[in-house]
Amino acid sequence: MWKDSETNIDLLDFDYLIEITKDIIENDELSPCTIGVYGDWGSGKSSLVEMILKDYEKKDDYLCLKFNGWLFEDYEDAKTALLGSILDKIKENKKNSEKAKSILKKLFKNLDYLDIASKGIKYGTDFILTGGIGTIADLTIQNVLSKTKALGSEVKHDGIKKILENTFKKEEVRKNLREFRNDFEELLKETGTKKLVVFIDELDRCNHDTILETLEAIRLFLFTKGTSFIIGADERQVMYAVRKRFPEVKGNQIDIGKEYLEKMIQYPIKIPQLGINEVEFYITCLFFQDLFKEDYSQIIQFIKKQRKQNFLSFEITFDLIKNEFATLDEEKIKETISLSKQLSSVLSKSLNGNPRHCKRFLNSHSMRLKMAKFKGVELDKKALAKIMLIEYFKETVFKQIGELQANENGKPKELEFVEKDEWSSVKKLKIWKDDEWFLNWLSIEPKLTNIDLQPYYYFSRESLQNNIIKSTTTISIEAESALTQLLSKSDISRKEAIKKESNINEFESLEILKTLFSNIEVSSDIDAKLFTAYIEWGSTKEILFSEVVSHLSSLPANKIKISFIPRIAEFAKASNKLNEIKELAEKWKNDNTSLKSSIEQELK
Numbered sequence: 098m099w100k101d102s103e104t105n106i107d108l109l110d111f112d113y114l115i116e117i118t119k120d121i122i123e124n125d126e127l128s129p130c131t132i133g134v135y136g137d138w139g140s141g142k143s144s145l146v147e148m149i150l151k152d153y154e155k156k157d158d159y160l161c162l163k164f165n166g167w168l169f170e171d172y173e174d175a176k177t178a179l180l181g182s183i184l185d186k187i188k189e190n191k192k193n194s195e196k197a198k199s200i201l202k203k204l205f206k207n208l209d210y211l212d213i214a215s216k217g218i219k220y221g222t223d224f225i226l227t228g229g230i231g232t233i234a235d236l237t238i239q240n241v242l243s244k245t246k247a248l249g250s251e252v253k254h255d256g257i258k259k260i261l262e263n264t265f266k267k268e269e270v271r272k273n274l275r276e277f278r279n280d281f282e283e284l285l286k287e288t289g290t291k292k293l294v295v296f297i298d299e300l301d302r303c304n305h306d307t308i309l310e311t312l313e314a315i316r317l318f319l320f321t322k323g324t325s326f327i328i329g330a331d332e333r334q335v336m337y338a339v340r341k342r343f344p345e346v347k348g349n350q351i352d353i354g355k356e357y358l359e360k361m362i363q364y365p366i367k368i369p370q371l372g373i374n375e376v377e378f379y380i381t382c383l384f385f386q387d388l389f390k391e392d393y394s395q396i397i398q399f400i401k402k403q404r405k406q407n408f409l410s411f412e413i414t415f416d417l418i419k420n421e422f423a424t425l426d427e428e429k430i431k432e433t434i435s436l437s438k439q440l441s442s443v444l445s446k447s448l449n450g451n452p453r454h455c456k457r458f459l460n461s462h463s464m465r466l467k468m469a470k471f472k473g474v475e476l477d478k479k480a481l482a483k484i485m486l487i488e489y490f491k492e493t494v495f496k497q498i499g500e501l502q503a504n505e506n507g508k509p510k511e512l513e514f515v516e517k518d519e520w521s522s523v524k525k526l527k528i529w530k531d532d533e534w535f536l537n538w539l540s541i542e543p544k545l546t547n548i549d550l551q552p553y554y555y556f557s558r559e560s561l562q563n564n565i566i567k568s569t570t571t572i573s574i575e576a577e578s579a580l581t582q583l584l585s586k587s588d589i590s591r592k593e594a595i596k597k598e599s600n601i602n603e604f605e606s607l608e609i610l611k612t613l614f615s616n617i618e619v620s621s622d623i624d625a626k627l628f629t630a631y632i633e634w635g636s637t638k639e640i641l642f643s644e645v646v647s648h649l650s651s652l653p654a655n656k657i658k659i660s661f662i663p664r665i666a667e668f669a670k671a672s673n674k675l676n677e678i679k680e681l682a683e684k685w686k687n688d689n690t691s692l693k694s695s696i697e698q699e700l701k
Contacts, residue, residue, distance in 0.1 A: 098387070098459075098460045098463045098464065099383055099386070099387070099456055099459065099460060099463075101453070101456060101457065101460065104144050104147065105144070105147040105148050105150075105151045106148075106397070107148055107401075108378070108379050108382045108383070108397075109141050109144070109145075109371065109375070109379060109452060110375060110378070110404075110408065111141065111144070111145050111148065111368075114145055114366060114368065115145065115148050115149055115152075117366065118132060118134070118145075118149055118327070118366060119149060119152065121325070121364050122149075122292060122294060122325040123292070127363075127364075128292075128322055128323055128324070128325065129320045129321055129322060129323065129324040129325065129326075130324075130325050130326070130363055130364060131315060131320075131325075131326045131328060131361060131362050131363050131364070132325065132326065132327045132328065132362070132363070132364045132365075132366060133328045133330065133332065133358075133362035133364070133365040133366065134146060134327055134328065134329045134330075134366050134368065135330065135331065135332040135365055135366065135367045135368065136329075136331070136367065136368030137331060137449070137451060137573050137575070137600075138331065138451075138453070138572070138573035138574055138575075139451045139452060139453025139454055139573070140368045140370075140451060140452065140453075141368055141452050141453075142298075142329040142330075142368060143298055143329060144452075145329075145368065146163075146296045146298070146327055146329055149294075149296075149327070150163070150294070150296065153292075153294060157289075158289055158290060158291035158292070159290075159291060159292045159294060160186065160187065160288075160290045160292070160293045160294070161293075161294045161295075161296070162182065162183065162186045162294075162295055162296070163295075163296045163297075163298055164178075164179055164182050164183075164295060164296070164297050164298070165297075165298050165299050166178065166179070166297060166299065166300055166303050166307055166308075166311050167299040167300075167302045167303050168299075174310070175303070175306070175307045175310035175311045175314065176310050176311070176313065176314040176318075177208055179297075179311055179314045179315075179319075180208055180314060180318055180319070181205075181208060183293070183295065183319065184201060184204055184205060184208065187201065187284065187288060187290075188201055190288060193287075193288060194287060194288075196287050197284060197287040197288050200280055200283055200284045200287060201284065203280055204277065204280050204281060204284065207276070207277050207280075277318050278317075278318055278319070278320070278321055281318065281319060281321055282321035282322060282323075285321065285322075285323050285324075290323065291323060292323055292324075292325060293323055293324045293325070294325045294327065295319075295324070295325070295326050295327070296327045296329065297311060297326060297327065297328050297329065298329045299329070300328055300329065300330040300335070301330040301331040301334035301335060301574055302574065305337075305338035305341045305342060306342075308334070308335055308338040309338055309339065309342055312328075312335075312361045315361075316361065328362060331573070331574055331575065332358060332365070333575060333600070334574055334575075335354075335358055336352075336354030336355055336357075336358055337354065338354075339353060339354040339357040339358065340353060340354045343357070370449050370450040370451075371445060371450030371451075371452065372445060372450060373441050373442055373445045373446075374411075374412070374441075375445075375450065376440075376441040376444055376445040376450055376455060377412075377413075377437050377438060377441035377445075378404075378411075378413060379452060379455065380436075380437040380440055380441055380444075380455060380459065381413050381433060381434060381437040382397060382400065383456065383459060384433040384436065384437060384459075385397075385433065387463070388426075388429050388433060389425060389429075392422060392425065395422075396418070396422065399421055399422075400413060403417065413434060413437075414434070415427075415430055415431055415434055418430050432478065432479075435479070436478055436479055436482060439479060439482060439483070439541055439542065440458075440482055440486070443486050443490070443537075443538070443541075444458060446603070447489075447490050447534075447602065447603040447604050447640070448602050448603070448604050449602035449603075451602065454602075454604060458485070458489065461485065462478075462481060462482055462485055465481055465485070465556045465557070466478065466481065468556050469552060469556055474552050476552060476553060476556070477543070477548070479542065479543055480543055480545065480548050480553065481553060483538070483541050483542075483543070483545065484545070484550070484553050484554075484557070485557075486538060486541070487535075487538055488557060489604060489607075490534065490603060490604060490607060490640065491529075491532075491534065491535060491538070491607075491640075491643070491644065492607070492611060492644070493643075493644050493647035493648065494526065494528075494529050494535060494643070494647070497525055497526060497647075498512060498526070498550070499554050500525075501525060501526075502550040502551065502554060503551075503554070506549075506551070507549035507550045507551035507552075507554075508546070508547070508548075508549060508550070509550070511523050511524070511525055511526050512526070512545060512546065513546040515539060516539060516544050516545070516546050517546075528643055528646050528647055528650070528677060529643050531673075532642070532643040533639065534639070534640050535643065572605045572608055572609075573601070573605060575597055575600050575601055576601045576605040576606075576608070576609060578594075578597070579594040579597045579598070579601060579609060580594075580609045580612060580613075582594035583609065583613060583630040583631075583634055584612075584613070584616065584627070584630070586624060586626040586627055586630070587626075588626070591626070591629065591630050591633065594630070594634070595633055595634065595637065598634070598637040598638065603638060603640045606634075606637065606638050606640070606641060607640065607641065607644065609634060610631070610634055610635055610641050610644060610645070610648075613627070613630060613631040613634060614631060614648045617631055617652075618651075618652075620656075623656055623658065623661075625658065625660055625661070628658075628661055628664065629664055631645075632645070632661075632664045632665065632667070632668050633664075635648075635668060635672075636667075636668050636671050636672060639672075642672040642673075642674055643674075645668060645672070645674075646674055646677045646678065646681070649665070649678075649681060650681055653688070654684070654685040654687075654688035654689035654692070655688070655689055657685055657689060657692060659691065659692060659695045662682075662692060662695040662696055662699050662700075663695075663699050665678060665682075665699075665700075666678070666699035666700050669700065675700070678700065679700050682696045682700050
């Protein structure tokens with residue numbers, strides 16, 4: 098299995114992105130600068146920056162650090178957390194001169210001013226009374242405490258603000274904060290720091306205020322000669338945060354979020370979606386890492402060297418590897434390359450080439466193989482991979498095949514008919530007859546007709562038993578946002594969520610659909626707005642169409658309301674599933690006669 102975190106080994110062909118980022122950092126004419134490394138969740142932003150920082154490890158005049166604002170959120174003000182982290186990093190240098198230490202002391206004191214000003218307003222009297230300003234001079238503490246106590250424990254926001262303004266004279270605060278940037282620049286010179294490189298990660302996971310406070314801290318206090326800030330984020334989340342803070346003025350055609358981001362981030366670098374060949378390369382390298390641990394470093398160096406010669410059409414072949422590494426197991430090489438090809442076409446499209454999702458799929462595959470081995474069972478890697486693809490992307494048909502194989506000793510006859518294209522003999526799997534994704538899946542080797550599926554389904558029992566979404570915590574921020582909006586039962590939020598569908602890959606779209614249906618399934622009385630959200634989301638992508646039909650087929654007729662029929666009819670026409678829906682509606686009419694009139698009117 099593989100560690101599910103950032104790496105400093107480039108398997109994603111990021112070399113050109115690394116070099117252009119370093120070129121910006123090292124160009125004195127472009128200093129100071131803010132660089133935006135943009136990409137979806139799991140696209141490799143953190144890994145890219147890890148590779149950049151690794152290149153600067155041995156340069157004594159480069160000071161590099163990573164700051165994760167998400168970790169400090171709810172514990173510390175974003176501005177002071179960022180500024181304090183940088184000053185702490187500089188303070189770690191045991192060789193700092195006395196002058197540097199003196200400047201540091203002054204900067205830390207000014208940081209205290211900023212800290213108390215922000216926290217005093219944010220947390221009110223309770224914060225002041227508990228001694229949260231212990232770093233300020235004793236006289237200042239007594240001043241604040243005495244004035245606070247004089248006003249009593251019920252001091253409101255305006256009272257706190259008045260106390261702070263009287264304690265820290267406005268002119269003094271402005272003077273200290275004005276000096277902060279100059280002092281900071283002088284500190285960098287005194288410590289011999291040619292370049293300060295700060296990578297701000299997970300910014301898009303922070304709340305909107307934290308996002309903006311972090312960006313403002315950079316521009317107000319740290320934007321001095323020699324500094325470079327790399328912001329790793331999904332740019333859509335940052336723009337959304339800006340729009341929340343600064344609502345658009347009616348009649349104004351300016352996109353405030355876009356304008357703000359362009360002003361704050363000077364050099365945007367976007368991580369592209371991986372294509373089929375890149376996913377195949379990535380998966381093959383991961384498999385080699387797992388199979389050939391002792392030779393892996395040499396294998397990767399060789400592959401990357403060969404790839405540079407013609408990166409556009411490069412392909413890892415059996416002959417390429419075998420000719421260079423004659424001692425490696427031939428069968429393992431062949432099997433690895435074949436399995437990578439099998440998976441790459443599906444994963445690149447259905448996961449939008451997302452490296453983290455690909456890695457998680459491979460980890461699940463590896464875990465199943467190992468669990469089976471612990472039981473003394475040998476599973477075929479390619480058969481398992483094929484079954485897992487349908488488990489990930491067509492859960493309803495996966496479960497249907499599971500039920501069939503359970504009743505037929507692991508070899509369902511319908512699956513044999515489907516693989517032979519004998520659809521006239523098919524009943525349970527008929528819903529997927531015209532499903533393009535399912536038909537493409539059938540063509541993937543190996544054929545499953547003569548394979549006993551019982552052990553494969555035994556080691557996937559948790560998927561069969563769990564109807565609730567398994568990975569809401571692992572989907573992208575955009576997908577999480579869409580899901581929350583769809584579940585909100587708000588018409589406005591639902592429409593906003595539907596607009597996001599083009600930014601969400603097939604796997605995440607399916608996960609959202611499953612979650613919505615899980616909420617419908619457990620309801621004794623299905624909420625009309627939740628049902629509308631489900632149907633509208635199910636109409637957004639072709640891969641969802643058959644899933645919706647299957648889900649609806651599992652609902653008892655008495656849970657279907659008359660008001661649902663027009664929505665279902667709209668879906669049937671938009672998805673080209675009119676015949677399947679009409680067949681289902683006939684069953685509903687027999688089981689729930691109150692639906693008859695609406696069905697006959699809407700589904701003509």
